[in-house]
Amino acid sequence: MTDTSSIPNAADRLESGVDAIHVPEPSADTEALLLKLGVVLPLVGVVLILLAYWNASDAKFVADQIPMLISGGIFGVGLIVVGLGLFIRFSLARLLRFWLARLVVEQQASTDRVVEALAKVELAVRDATTDQPVIVQVADKATS
16 A cells, blocks of 8 residues: 555646745836837837938939838838837736726625625525425416
C-alpha cells in the first residue's frame, strides 16, 4: 500500500501553481503617459505633413520637392500610425478593464441573490418537513 498523505491532490497542485505565477502590476503612470503620447504623436505627424507640403509647395523643381515630402510626409504618416496604435491599445485596455470589473460586480450580485433564494428554499423545506404527510392542492383549470 502506498501512503496517500504525501501525494498532493489537485486543489493543492492548483494552489501551488497559482502561487508560483508572477504577474506584474501595470504602472498607471506609464499607461497614462503612453495614452497621452498616443494623442500627441498623430498631431505631430499632421504638423510634419503640413510643413513638408508647405516647404515643397515653394520649390520650383520636382527634384527639390521630393526630399521634403519624403522626410516630412512619410515620417509624419509613421508618427500618425504609431500614435493611433498606442491610443487604440491603451483606450481598449482601459475599456476592457472597466467592463471586466463591472462584470465581476454584476456576477457577485447575481450569486448573492441565488444564495439568498436557496437559503429561503432550504428554510421552507426544513419548516415543511414533518412526520405528517404533505398535502398539495392543485387548482383544476376546468373548474376555475
